Structure formats: C-alpha cells, structure tokens
Amino acid sequence: MNLASLLSKDRIILSLKPGKKEKVIEDLVYAIKKGTDAELIVSTLLKREELGSTGIGKGIAIPHCRSLAVDKLEIAVGRTTKPMKFNAIDKKPVSLIFLIIAPPQDPGNQYLITLGKIVQIAKVMAKKKLISKPNTPDEFITLINQVEKDLKKRN
Numbered sequence: 001m002n003l004a005s006l007l008s009k010d011r012i013i014l015s016l017k018p019g020k021k022e023k024v025i026e027d028l029v030y031a032i033k034k035g036t037d038a039e040l041i042v043s044t045l046l047k048r049e050e051l052g053s054t055g056i057g058k059g060i061a062i063p064h065c066r067s068l069a070v071d072k073l074e075i076a077v078g079r080t081t082k083p084m085k086f087n088a089i090d091k092k093p094v095s096l097i098f099l100i101i102a103p104p105q106d107p108g109n110q111y112l113i114t115l116g117k118i119v120q121i122a123k124v125m126a127k128k129k130l131i132s133k134p135n136t137p138d139e140f141i142t143l144i145n146q147v148e149k150d151l152k153k154r155n
Contacts, residue, residue, distance in 0.1 A: 001110065003117050004145040011076040012137035016097075018084035022046060025063055028076040028099040037069035041101055055088025058126035062118055064100040066111065073110050074101045077140065079131065096122065096131045121147050 011031045016024055022042075029041045044065045048054070055061040076099045083093030098118045102111035124147050125131050134140040 001113055001117065002145075003114065003121060003148060004141050006073065006075050006114065007077065007141050007144065008075075009137035009141070011074075012140050013076070013078045014134065014137065014140065016078040016080045018080040018082045018095075021049065021084075021086055024078060024080065024084065024097060025049075025099065028063075028078050028097060029101075031076040031078075032074045032099075032101065033069060040069050041065070041067050045099075045101075049087075053087040053089065055086035055090075055094050056119060056122070057088050057090035057092065058123065059083060059088075059092065059095050059131060060122040060126060061086045061088065061094045061097045062100065062115065062122070063097065064102075064111075064115060066102050066104050066106070068104060070101050070103050072103065073106070073114060075099065075114070096125070098122065117148075120151060124151065 016027060025045050026042050029038050033041060044067050045063050048065050054063045078097045080095045083095040086094035088094055100114060121144060130143060134143050
C-alpha cells in the first residue's frame, strides 16, 4: 500500500487557519464530503476526540473514524499556518493533520494499515523537520512518496 496514491491534490490544504480543533476537523471533512454526510462525519470524529486526542505528538494529529457516509477509505490532509492546540499526547501544539474516514466494512483492513503508515511517515517528517517544507499539494505528495521510498529502503 502506497500512501501517496491515496492522496488527492484537492484534499490537501496547506494553509488551514489555526483555531478550534472542531473547525479544523470540519474544514478537512468538507474537503471530502458535503451536507448531511459531512455533518455526520464531523460529529463522529468529535466523539472520537472525546475518547482521547488523536494528536500523536511532535506537531501531528490523525483524527480518524469509521462511517457509513463513505464507501471507501478517504483521506484529507491539512497544515495550519501556525501550530494550534489539539490536546496532543506530548501537550505540544499541532500543525499537520491527516484525517482518515473509512467505511465500517473494510476489506483487507486498509484503515488500520493506512493509519500505521501515516504514523510512520509523519514521525519521519517531524524528525527531519519536513512538515513546513512543501508549498503546494503536488510538493506534499512528492514528499510523502520520497519518505515512503526511504522507509522501504530501511526495511
């Protein structure tokens, strides 16, 4: 599975306005879905956040859920113009957000595999201080591709 192949330029927002976690999640969901489906997904994601923050540390958050509103795995990515509060596990602000929505029926457990892959890639991006490097969605996808290739070489 190649993460870059799951990304879409129109779902990568590199200039999100930092603010309330709810608003940022909503902005990312609306890059994928509109209307009642989007509202349902936002509600599900916010309930998931109540269970525990999806801020994994080092400036990264990965809000995720399963929803009947999608029929395949969907991803949106956002980067805020300034780091924002997200109640991350390391108590530090977040600036890179990968949002994942998967259907309840998930052939091949792609949801968990994708989540794991994003964690790996995001940690490399944070460690190498690459989060703020890409200026366009194309550059972001190219960067993800490169990090993935580097990870494969190491394994």
